Amino acid sequence: MKTLIVGVGGISNGGKSTLSKGLHQKIPNCCIIAQDSYFKDESDIPVDNNGFKQYDMLDALKMDTMMRDVASWQRDPKSFLRQRGLSNTLRDGTEVFVLIVEGFLIFNHRPLNVLFEKRYFMEIPYHVCKIRRSSRVYSPPDPPGYFDGHVWPMYLKNRQEMEGMVSGIVFLDGLKSKEELLAAVNDDIRQEIERLREKD
C-alpha cells in the first residue's frame, strides 16, 4: 500500500481549512487531520502579563495526541477512513492513500514535519489577516487587542523559527481565489500521486 502525507500550514485565516476541504473532495482515499482539534483545555493555557491566553504556540496543543492519530492513519489508512465514516471515499485498485495535515504550527513540530512529503504554506498580509480574523469567533473569543498583542507577534516568531528549520516549503498566496489555489495544489498532488503509482 502506498501513502502520501501532505502538510497544509500557514497563517491564521490564510485559508488552510478551505483549501484542505476542497482537496479532500477531489482526492480519493483521502482524509484530513486538523491541528485546531488538538488545543488543550482553556484552563491549561498560560496567560501573559497582559492577560492574553497563549494559544499561538506549540505548548497550547496536545501534539502527542495528534501524533498518535497520524500514526494510527499510517498503520492502517483504510480502517482510519472507515472509523471516521469516510468509507464512501474509498476506491479500489492500486490506490495511494493521502493524509492532509492542516494547521498553523504543523511545520514547527519536528516529529510531525519530518513526515511530510509535500509542504504548503498559506500566506496573507497583516491587514487582510486582521480583517478575516475579526469576523471569526473562536472559543474563547479573541479579547480586544489580541491580534496585535498575541496572534501577529507569535506568527512572526513561529514563522521565523519554521524558516530556520524547514526547507522545501511551497508558499501559497492566500489572496488568490479559492478556486485557483485549489486547482494549483490539486494538480501538484495528483502529479505526486501518479509518481507514487508508477514506482514499484
Ligand SMILES: Nc1ncnc2c1ncn2[C@@H]1O[C@H](COP(=O)(O)OP(=O)(O)OP(=O)(O)O)[C@@H](O)[C@H]1O
Ligand atoms: N482564497 C480565499 N480568498 C478569500 N477568502 C478566503 C480564501 N480562503 C479562505 N477564505 C476565507 O477566509 C476565512 C478563513 O478561512 P479558513 O477557515 O479556511 O482559514 P484557516 O487558515 O483554516 O484559519 P484558522 O487556522 O485561523 O482556523 C474564511 O472566512 C474563508 O471563507
Ligand SMILES: NC(=O)c1ccc[n+]([C@@H]2O[C@H](CO)[C@@H](O)[C@H]2O)c1
Ligand atoms: N480551537 C481553539 O480551541 C482555539 C481557541 C482560541 C484561539 N484559537 C486560535 O486558533 C488559531 C489557529 O487556528 C490560533 O491563532 C489561536 O489563537 C483556537
